[in-house]
Amino acid sequence: MPETEAKAAPCGTEPAPPCTLVVFGAMGDLTKRLLMPSLYNLAGSRLLDPGFTILGIDHNDNTDAGLRTALTEAMEGFAADPNSEFHADHVDPERWGFVRERIHFLKGDFTDAALFDTLTARVSGNAVFYLAVAARFFGTIVEGLGRAGLLKQADGAFRRVIIEKPFGADLASAEALNARILKQADESQFYRIDHFLGKETVQSIMAMRFANGMLEPVWRREYVDSVQITAAETVGVEARGGFYEPTGALRDMVPNHLFQLLCMVAMEPPNSFAAEAVRGEKAKLAEAVKPIPLTDAVRGQYTAGRMGDTEHVAYRDEPDVARDSNTETYIALKLEIDNWRWAGVPFYLRTGKRMASRRTEIAVLFKPAPFRLFEGYGIDPLTPNVMRITIDPEHGAATELNVKVPGPKMRIGRAVTRFRYGDFFAAAPNVGYETLLYDCMTGDPTLFQRADNIEAGWAAVDPLLKGWPQGQIAFYPAGSAGPREADDLLARDGRHWLGLDGVTD
Ligand code: BG6
Numbered sequence: 001m002p003e004t005e006a007k008a009a010p011c012g013t014e015p016a017p018p019c020t021l022v023v024f025g026a027m028g029d030l031t032k033r034l035l036m037p038s039l040y041n042l043a044g045s046r047l048l049d050p051g052f053t054i055l056g057i058d059h060n061d062n063t064d065a066g067l068r069t070a071l072t073e074a075m076e077g078f079a080a081d082p083n084s085e086f087h088a089d090h091v092d093p094e095r096w097g098f099v100r101e102r103i104h105f106l107k108g109d110f111t112d113a114a115l116f117d118t119l120t121a122r123v124s125g126n127a128v129f130y131l132a133v134a135a136r137f138f139g140t141i142v143e144g145l146g147r148a149g150l151l152k153q154a155d156g157a158f159r160r161v162i163i164e165k166p167f168g169a170d171l172a173s174a175e176a177l178n179a180r181i182l183k184q185a186d187e188s189q190f191y192r193i194d195h196f197l198g199k200e201t202v203q204s205i206m207a208m209r210f211a212n213g214m215l216e217p218v219w220r221r222e223y224v225d226s227v228q229i230t231a232a233e234t235v236g237v238e239a240r241g242g243f244y245e246p247t248g249a250l251r252d253m254v255p256n257h258l259f260q261l262l263c264m265v266a267m268e269p270p271n272s273f274a275a276e277a278v279r280g281e282k283a284k285l286a287e288a289v290k291p292i293p294l295t296d297a298v299r300g301q302y303t304a305g306r307m308g309d310t311e312h313v314a315y316r317d318e319p320d321v322a323r324d325s326n327t328e329t330y331i332a333l334k335l336e337i338d339n340w341r342w343a344g345v346p347f348y349l350r351t352g353k354r355m356a357s358r359r360t361e362i363a364v365l366f367k368p369a370p371f372r373l374f375e376g377y378g379i380d381p382l383t384p385n386v387m388r389i390t391i392d393p394e395h396g397a398a399t400e401l402n403v404k405v406p407g408p409k410m411r412i413g414r415a416v417t418r419f420r421y422g423d424f425f426a427a428a429p430n431v432g433y434e435t436l437l438y439d440c441m442t443g444d445p446t447l448f449q450r451a452d453n454i455e456a457g458w459a460a461v462d463p464l465l466k467g468w469p470q471g472q473i474a475f476y477p478a479g480s481a482g483p484r485e486a487d488d489l490l491a492r493d494g495r496h497w498l499g500l501d502g503v504t505d
Contacts, residue, residue, distance in 0.1 A: 013045075013047065014047075015046060015047050015048060015049045016042075016047060016048060016049060016052070016438055016441035016442050017049060017126055017441065017442070018049040018050070018051025018052055018125070018126060019049075019051075019052060019053075019125070019126035019127055019128055019158070019441055020052075020053050020054070020055055020122075020123050020124075020125070020126070020127045020128075021039075021052070021053070021054045021055070021127075021128050021130060021437075021441075022054075022055045022057065022119070022123060022127060022128070022129045022130065023035065023054060023055070023056045023057065023130045023132055024057050024110060024129065024130065024131050024132060024133050024137070024141055025057070025058070025131070025132035025133040026056025026057055026058045026062075026067060026105065026132075027056075027058045027060065027062070027067075027070065028058075028132050028133065030132040030164065031056070031071075031132050032071065032074040032075075032078075033074075033078065033084070033085060033086075033431075034085060034195075034431055034432065034433045035130070035132065035433060035437075036071050036074065036075055036099065037075065037078060037085065037086040037088075037431045038431050038432075038433035038434045038436075038437055039054070039099045039437070040075065040088075040091070040092075040095055040096055040099055041428070041429045041430065041431065041434050042434050042437065042438060043095050043096075043098040043099050044092065044095045044429065045428060045434075047434075047438055048098065048099075052102060053102045053104065054099070054102050054103045054104065055104050055105075055106055055119075055122060055123070056103060056104065056105055056106070057105075057106045057107075057108050057110075057115070058105070058107065058108075059107065059108065059109050059110070060107070061107060062105045062107065063105055064103065064104050064105050066105065067103055067104075067105040068100050068101075068103050071100070071103065072091075072096065072100060075091045075096060076091055079091050085431040085432065086431055087429065087431075088429060104122075106118065106119070106122060110133065110137045110140060110141050110144070111137075111140055111144075113144060113147070113148075115144065116144040116145060116147065116148035116150065117148060119145075119148065119150060120148050120149065120150060123150060124157075125157045126157050126158050126159075126441075127150070127157075127158075127159050127160070128160045128161075128162060128440055128441060129141075129145055129150070129159075129160070129161045129162070130162045131161065131162060131163050131164060132164060133164075135164075135165075135166050135167075135169075138163055138167075138177060138181070139177055139180045139181065142161060142163075142180070142181040142184050142185070143180070143184060145161070145184065145185075146183070146184025146185060147184075151184055151185040151189060153189070158189075158443060159185070159189060160189050160190075160191055160440055160443075161181075161185065161189060161190050161191065162191045162192075162193055162436075162440055163181075163190060163191070163192045163193065164193050165192075165193060165194060165195075165256055166247065166251065166252070166256075167192055167256075167449070167454050168454070168458060169246075169247075169251060170251075170458060170462060170465050170466075171455060171458040171459050171462045174454055174455055174458045175455055178451040178454070178455065182451070187450065187451060188445070190448075190451075191436075191439075191440045191445060191448040192448055192449040192450075192451075192454060193436060193448065193449075194256050194257060194260050194448075194449055195257075195432055195433065195436070196256070196257040196260045196261065196391075197260055197436070197447040197448070197449075198432040198433055198434070198435050198436045198447065199391055199432060200395060200421070200427070200430065201389070201390070201391040201395040201396075201421070202260060202261065202264055202391060203435075203447070204395075204421070205261075205264040205265060205362070205389055206264055206278075208389065208397065209264075209265075209269075210269050216269070218366065219341075219364075220341045220342070221341060221342055221343060221344055221345045222367075223366055223367055224345050224364055224365070224366060224367070225345070225365045225366060225367045225368075225384055225495075226345060226346045226347070226348065226365050226493075226495060227265065227266070227345065227346075227347045227348070227362065227363065227364050227365070228347075228348045228349075228350075228362070228363040228365070228497065228498055229258055229261050229262060229265070229347065229348070229349045229350075229361075229362050229363075230349075230350050230351070230359055230360065230361050230362075230363070230497075230498075230500070231253055231257060231258060231261075231350075231351040231359075231360045232350070232351065232352060232355040232356070232357060232358065232359045232360070232481075232482075232500050233351075233352065233353050233354075233355060233358055234307065234354065234355060234356075234357060234358050235353060235354070236302065236312060236313075236315070236318060236329075236353050236354045236478065237315060237318050237321065237329065237353060238318065239319065241318050241319050241320030241321040242320040244321075244327065244329075245320065245321055245322065245325060245327050246327075247327075248299075248327045248328045248329075248331075249299075249328045249329055249330055249331045249351055249352060249353070250299070250328060250331045250461060250464060250465065251461075251465070253331075253351040254331060254333070254349065254351065254457075254461055255454075255457030255458050255460065255461050256449075256454075256457060257351075258349050258351060259286060259289075259457040259460075261360075261362055261391075262285070262286075262289075262335070262347060262349070263281075263282040263285050263286060263453075264282075265362050265364070265389075266285050266337060266341070266342060266347070267281040267282050267284070267285040268281050268284065268285070268341065269281070273446070274446075275444060275445045275446040278446050279445070279446065279450045279453060282453055283450060283452045283453045283456060284339075285337070285339070286453055286456030286457055286460070287452075287456045287459075288337050288338045288339040288342075289335055289336070289337055289338075289456070289460040290335070290336045290337070290338050290460070291459065291460060291462065291463045292333055292334070292335060292460060292461060292463060292464055293463065294463070294464065294467050294468070294469075296333060296334040296335075296489070297331065297332070297333045297334075297464050297489075298330075298331065298332040298333075298474055298483060298485045298486045298488075298489050299328035299330070299331055299468065299472065299473050299474065300328060300329065300330030300331070300332075300352060300473065300474045300475065300476050300482055300483040300485070300486065301315050301316075301325070301326070301327065301328055301329050301330065301473050301474075301475055301476075302314060302315050302329050302330070302352075302353060302354040302475075302476055302477065302478045303315075303475050303476070303477050303478065304317070304477070304478060305354070305477035305478030305479040305480065306478070306479055307354070307356075307478060307479035312354060312478040312479070314478075315327070315329050315353075315354075326470070326471055326472075326473050328473060329352060329353045329354065330350070330351070330352030330353070330355070330476060330482050330483065330486070331349075331350065331351060331352070332348070332349070332350040332482065332483075332486035332489055333348070333349045333350070333464075334346050334347070334348055334489060334490075334493075335347040335348075335349060335460070346493060346495075348489070348490060348495075348497070350482060350486060350497065352476075352482050354478040354479065355479075355480065355481060355482060355500060356479055356480055356481050356500050356501075357500045357501055358392060358393050359390070359392065359393070359500050359501075359502065360390070360391040360392040361388050361389060361390040361391060361392075361502075362388070362389045362391075363386055363387070363388045363389075363498050364386065364387045364388075364389075365384050365385075365386050365495075366384050366385040366386070366387075367384060368383075368384050369402075374402075374410070374412050383400075383402065383414065385399065385400060385401060385402070386399070386400040386498070387399045387400075388400075388498070388502070390502065394420055394422075395420065395421040395422070396418065396419050396420040396421055396422075397418070397419055398416050398417065398418040398419075398502075399416070399417050399418075400414060400415075400416050401414075401415050401416070401417065402414060402415075403415045435447065436448070474486070481497070481499075481500050482497075
């Protein structure tokens, strides 16, 4: 059976309606690395309509044939690279052919009104405008589209805009950008991307919580001691110094990615799975996060260090980074959520580059058993039960339990029950943007950020962005678990961070 037949659309999933995908930034890294492989996978799953087309816009000269060749070469390069997000060992000609023959090119300057006039002649019917460009162009492009009438939805056709991150650099700039774009079109036409929401496991946290009666009753302050959310990366800043210097770990990861994980794990059960029901609960949760005081945050920056056989340079020695830079490559925070369910339960968040291992996970630490029945029987006091939901490097969950050690005497030991998604379900090929693109084309905004959600994230971290004392930064060697000061943040509450190596059985 040809491979394309084997990968028919999942049961009940219809191809997205025909539309033109207009990509601003057609030769950019995001288009090559994530959009094209995602469209390839969607084509393989038969989720693209034959009437689907792509119009790529770039400021350099090119042609339809030239853009098709460049993107084909990029796809082949990714297939040959085991470290790329595109986990295919070759580019299937039929599948890629479907996408490739629909690619067209338009040269244009995003700041020039003439581009948008030309676009009106090239785009009719349904259209998704994908802003795969630097953040400084978001407002300008949306205004160009709006002024040219390209965002008017007439005769049943939809016009939608996908906006990448970073959406603003603080609360004021996020509010200003929202105000600017919402003058041009309705909130329902904007799809603000947070790629963490395209991750299968992030969505499955909702299923885990709300499809299992046994978990929901204990998912609250009476039973939960604390929650730890970690996004540890081994990669450094590498070639992204220019972007990272004015950004830092807090802006890059916290109000967006880590807050998405926080919302999924802590929001109230929505009344339905409808987009606005889910987004409403997420926004309520984000709004309940108390502004974080400076004393509940630690900023860190990596110094030189060894990881395995490789010596890594300090952040300050990376390209395009100032030698006296105070940009944080690590941040640890303690959050409090002011609502009925979570009052008094600390949520500890940490993220960093060049850490000892790659690990994105949420760990829910439960309170210990109330009565010390097993005093003196092995583990004393009993270590708390921990449920760890892992997103990277492996999708799954593990629960740490106290059990009897086999033998004639009563002795308590630690055991782990663990499941990996891969052991139960065959995963469709996925670079992380397939669901997001498909959902936008089918008009499902559940996995996209609403204006209020974005602003609530920025509002929580705003005191930190405004108040960091100049030069206050804690250092950690590349390949470590972060700065000592981050350990102190938990130690002062009588707690400690879980290891970055996951659960050991
Ligand atoms: C991006 C950040 O949004 O997310 C990067 O800009 C970060 O700095 C990346 O490395 C992490 O995403 P993932 O999917 O690799 O965990």
